[in-house]
Amino acid sequence: MAVHTAPQHSRGQLLPFRESLLAMLGISFVTMLVAFDQTVVGTALPTIVAELRGFELYAWVATSYLLTSVITVPIFGRLGDYFGRKPFVIASIVVFTGASVLCGAANSMLFLVLARALQGIGGGMLVGTAFACIPDLFPDSVVRLRWQVLMSSAFGIANAIGPSLGGFLTQYYGWRSAFYVNLPVGLLSLIFVWRYLPHLRHIKTRSKIRLDWPGSLLIAVALGALQLLVESLSQHGFSMGVAALAVLAAVAAVGLWKWEARAEQPILPLDMFANRSLAALFTLSLLGGFSMFSLIFYAPLLLQGGFGLSPKDAGLVVTPLVVFITIGSIVNGRIVTRIRRPNAMLYVGCALLACACAGTALATRVMPHALLMGLMMLGGVGLGFVLPNLTVFAQETAGREHLGIATALLQSLRMIGGMFGTAATGTLITHLYARGVHEALTAGNAMQWWRTMRDPQILVNRDAQRSLLDAFAHAGRGDGAALLELAREALVTAIHAGIAVAAVVALVALWQCRRVPHVSITRRAQSAPAAE
Numbered sequence: 001m002a003v004h005t006a007p008q009h010s011r012g013q014l015l016p017f018r019e020s021l022l023a024m025l026g027i028s029f030v031t032m033l034v035a036f037d038q039t040v041v042g043t044a045l046p047t048i049v050a051e052l053r054g055f056e057l058y059a060w061v062a063t064s065y066l067l068t069s070v071i072t073v074p075i076f077g078r079l080g081d082y083f084g085r086k087p088f089v090i091a092s093i094v095v096f097t098g099a100s101v102l103c104g105a106a107n108s109m110l111f112l113v114l115a116r117a118l119q120g121i122g123g124g125m126l127v128g129t130a131f132a133c134i135p136d137l138f139p140d141s142v143v144r145l146r147w148q149v150l151m152s153s154a155f156g157i158a159n160a161i162g163p164s165l166g167g168f169l170t171q172y173y174g175w176r177s178a179f180y181v182n183l184p185v186g187l188l189s190l191i192f193v194w195r196y197l198p199h200l201r202h203i204k205t206r207s208k209i210r211l212d213w214p215g216s217l218l219i220a221v222a223l224g225a226l227q228l229l230v231e232s233l234s235q236h237g238f239s240m241g242v243a244a245l246a247v248l249a250a251v252a253a254v255g256l257w258k259w260e261a262r263a264e265q266p267i268l269p270l271d272m273f274a275n276r277s278l279a280a281l282f283t284l285s286l287l288g289g290f291s292m293f294s295l296i297f298y299a300p301l302l303l304q305g306g307f308g309l310s311p312k313d314a315g316l317v318v319t320p321l322v323v324f325i326t327i328g329s330i331v332n333g334r335i336v337t338r339i340r341r342p343n344a345m346l347y348v349g350c351a352l353l354a355c356a357c358a359g360t361a362l363a364t365r366v367m368p369h370a371l372l373m374g375l376m377m378l379g380g381v382g383l384g385f386v387l388p389n390l391t392v393f394a395q396e397t398a399g400r401e402h403l404g405i406a407t408a409l410l411q412s413l414r415m416i417g418g419m420f421g422t423a424a425t426g427t428l429i430t431h432l433y434a435r436g437v438h439e440a441l442t443a444g445n446a447m448q449w450w451r452t453m454r455d456p457q458i459l460v461n462r463d464a465q466r467s468l469l470d471a472f473a474h475a476g477r478g479d480g481a482a483l484l485e486l487a488r489e490a491l492v493t494a495i496h497a498g499i500a501v502a503a504v505v506a507l508v509a510l511w512q513c514r515r516v517p518h519v520s521i522t523r524r525a526q527s528a529p530a531a532e
Contacts, residue, residue, distance in 0.1 A: 019198075022195075022196035023196050024147055025192050026193040026196050026197045027151060028150055029192055030089065030092075030093065030130045030189045031154050031158070032158040032189070033097075033185045034123060034126055035322070036185055037100070037123070037182060040165055044166045044167075044175045044178040045061060045297065045300065046301050046304045046305055046460040047461075048061070049460070050460040051175065053109070057110070057112075062293065062422045063419045064113045064116045064117040065116045065123060066293075066415045066422070067120065067220070068117045068121045068124060070124070070223060070412045070416050070419065071220050072128065073124040073409075073412040074128065074267050074409060074412055075124075075212075075216060076092075076125045077129065077409070078405050078408070080128065081405060086198070087199070089126070089133070090193055090194060092123075092125030093122070093126070093193065095119075095121060095122030095125065096119055096125075096126060096186065097187070097190075099116075100183065101180070102118065102119075104177070104180045124415075127411045128407075131391070131407055132407045165181065166178050166315055167312035167315025171311045171312050212265060214259055214263075215260055215263060216267055218256035219268070221248065222253045222256055225249035226420075228245050229249060272398070277393070277397045277516065277517045277519070278394060280512065281390050281393055281410065281516060282413050283515070284350075284386070284509055285411075286413045286416060287505055287506070287509035288383070288509055289415060289418040289421060291502040291505050292418060293418030293422050294357075294421040294422060294425040294501070295357055295502055296321065296322075297422050298425055298426075298429065298498055298499060299360060302360070306491045306495055308365070317372050317373055317376065318376055319373075320377040320380055321377070322380060324381045325384045326380075326384065327380070328380060328385050329384040332349075332389065342389065343519060345386075346390075349381075349384070349389070350510035351382070352382030353383060353386065355375075355378050356375050356378040356379030356380075357503035359375040359378070360379075361496045361500040361502075361503055362496070364492075390410060391410060393516070421502065425499070428494070428501065429495055430494075431494075432493060432497055433487075436486075437454060440483060440486035440487065441453065444482075446479075446483060453487050458487070459484075
């Protein structure tokens, strides 16, 4: 295949307007695919767990996806730098959509967790390649921010209808339809990417590329062991198994550090962490992911299990969180290029995210829905101010040669933060809820119901609640409704504590913003990448 340099048709823009628009539409549909999965599935998740009966694996539905994504994002980010991103974007759409079908066909929580892990591989490929296509098409950062409005709009459309659609589909057509909705979006994105996204490469060399498989394996072992350690320590306390997991995580982490320091083409380029600006941005991405995913995955459980809302109503309340990520991104794009200190947007965004988490941690069942939606809106705007700036700042700092891997690492670290956020928050919620229910049943001399009520799914599944109340009545107990209400209060208290941790992490992120050196976003001419 011939390689040539594509001319830039305007300052900072690789293709003419029409070709740029069609290529961006393809990337936007890919963005919608990822957004639909996050928002639709997040709303449906409490109902999924209630039907498949496996609350102990609730966090794993999210973290299995994030764990495999963390591994694949940097691999395909690096491959995209060498071989061009288009083939991997196409492959990722196929894998992601096929895994969505498997998720919808799951008949157990374990099957669903494994299917989500496969979906995470596709999602990691998407994030590692599709998102890096934008600076390929628009080398100038100011032009790029303007075109990113199109992607932000697509993301916003998916986020706007995602929670409500997830609640509607779950309530009227079953939770499986929440996964099948990815099929038409996946097909549409595949058509546009196949036809209109150019095949671009930055590095022209045909020298042999060696993938860092040992590094990938060590990342998987270290993160997987650490995640199991967090969950096992809370559920079972300290034991030989927990100690073994701690040793395994530590050995894998040390081995990863030493291996990457001497690897010829490391999956985790340690020299990038030596860059003060990039290291600060990576830290913010990690902390932001912790708070973001904790809020996205556990706010629906608070609304449905704690406050007793239907999936549809819970989806409506959560909708502003994801819609205003887009609105915040659009507003940010208009502001950040016009102010002398773009870093200020990071401070504002982290402060808003911390306020949203703190407000949610104090929310009560009698709080007006408008106020709850206002809290979600604050969180969305805050994330809209933080996420795009982290990406643009990192791309500006890393330079053209490391653009793909820098973008990939930023996304990976956000996923790692999200993975530990959902795991740590989920572990805390499970522990506090179980303790609260145990105390309530002990006080009410009703420990025979412990096995039924220890799983919070009983608070989401209304049919199961009716069956439990009938069982209480059959046993001659008239306090069934009161015990169920105590369990609901225990769940609310537990989720409040979990999201309060996310608020503290957001405040730490706000403090860490001071470590980000001043970044100037200016127009500049750059050479175009190679096009095939």
